[in-house]
Amino acid sequence: MAITLGDNRYGKAEVRLVRVVRDGARHELRDLTVSVALAGDLAAAHEGDNSGVLPTDTQKNTVYAFAKRYGVGEPEAFGLLLARHFVDTQPTISWARVDLIEHPWSRLGPHSFARDGGPTRVASVTVTGDASHVVSGLAGLVLLNTTDSEFHGYVRDGYTTLPETTDRVLATEVSARWRWASVGAAASWGASFQGVRDALVEAFVETYSYSLQQTLYAMGSRALEKQPELAEVRLVLPNKHHFLVDLAPFGLDNDNEVYVATDRPYGLIEGTVLRDDAPPAPEAW
Numbered sequence: 001m002a003i004t005l006g007d008n009r010y011g012k013a014e015v016r017l018v019r020v021v022r023d024g025a026r027h028e029l030r031d032l033t034v035s036v037a038l039a040g041d042l043a044a045a046h047e048g049d050n051s052g053v054l055p056t057d058t059q060k061n062t063v064y065a066f067a068k069r070y071g072v073g074e075p076e077a078f079g080l081l082l083a084r085h086f087v088d089t090q091p092t093i094s095w096a097r098v099d100l101i102e103h104p105w106s107r108l109g110p111h112s113f114a115r116d117g118g119p120t121r122v123a124s125v126t127v128t129g130d131a132s133h134v135v136s137g138l139a140g141l142v143l144l145n146t147t148d149s150e151f152h153g154y155v156r157d158g159y160t161t162l163p164e165t166t167d168r169v170l171a172t173e174v175s176a177r178w179r180w181a182s183v184g185a186a187a188s189w190g191a192s193f194q195g196v197r198d199a200l201v202e203a204f205v206e207t208y209s210y211s212l213q214q215t216l217y218a219m220g221s222r223a224l225e226k227q228p229e230l231a232e233v234r235l236v237l238p239n240k241h242h243f244l245v246d247l248a249p250f251g252l253d254n255d256n257e258v259y260v261a262t263d264r265p266y267g268l269i270e271g272t273v274l275r276d277d278a279p280p281a282p283e284a285w
């Protein structure tokens with residue numbers, strides 16, 4: 001029997017980075033959580049030889065130094081810069097993944113901000129010797145329709161109790177990630193993010209829904225139709241159930257007006273929507 005080292009990676013997780021730009025009285029703010037993971041020829045490290053190990057502490061320092069030296073623009077661009085640096089400067093490293101979460105602040109004044117409760121923007125950048133992949137995304141986008149949602153015609157067996165409905169509340173907290181078909185230096189990361197976000201929201205609002213699965217496909221399709229730079233969209237949609245409360249004991253009817261919002265358990269609807277001519281890139285995820 002032989003025992004060998006399998007897949008491995010190492011890095012610094014969740015580096016908290018806040019960058020202020022103070023050119024004049026109107027300051028700019030970027031607030032990111034950055035995680036770095038590196039892989040390559042690291043078998044020796046797993047046998048006690050650290051000569052090829054760039055410490056995770058150094059990786060963390062590099063995040064801060066790059067923030068000063070190059071500034072922090074769009075998360076995707078900052079991630080590409082970091083990931084390329086690790087692969088190009090470290091002989092043992094042939095793969096770098098940088099995950100970024102941007103924490104949103106809205107402006108209150110020239111140097112004042114309020115932490116925004118809205119969705120967060122995310123990005124995952126993967127760099128190897130000759131290839132770069134970017135997956136952008138968002139998390140925490142909570143959406144709700146008070147009508148135009150039905151759910152019926154489903155399988156019924158001996159365990160089914162769910163009543164069929166032709167009018168229900170449909171609510172979800174969107175997590176979406178989308179893969180860029182190619183990674184150009186001049187990519188409009190910010191404009192693309194706004195475009196995808198708007199497309200996802202529009203499709204949620206405009207789709208007359210017979211299931212969250214149908215809404216998922218409509219959302220992914222709309223993003224791909226509107227944003228030609230995307231190859232693939234992956235969506236995770238929890239069904240944030242709103243159940244009608246039985247008010248009959250109080251002599252009251254309930255014509256789709258009073259609901260209990262439950263947080264668990266919840267249906268979890270997940271799916272990928274792709275362009276059929278886009279070459280797959282599982283390594284991007």
Ligand SMILES: O=c1[nH]c(=O)c2[nH]c(=O)[nH]c2[nH]1
Pocket residue numbers: 151162210211212213239267
């Ligand atoms: O949109 C829905 N899809 C389902 O698969 C499902 N299952 C369920 O109980 N409620 C719902 N709603």
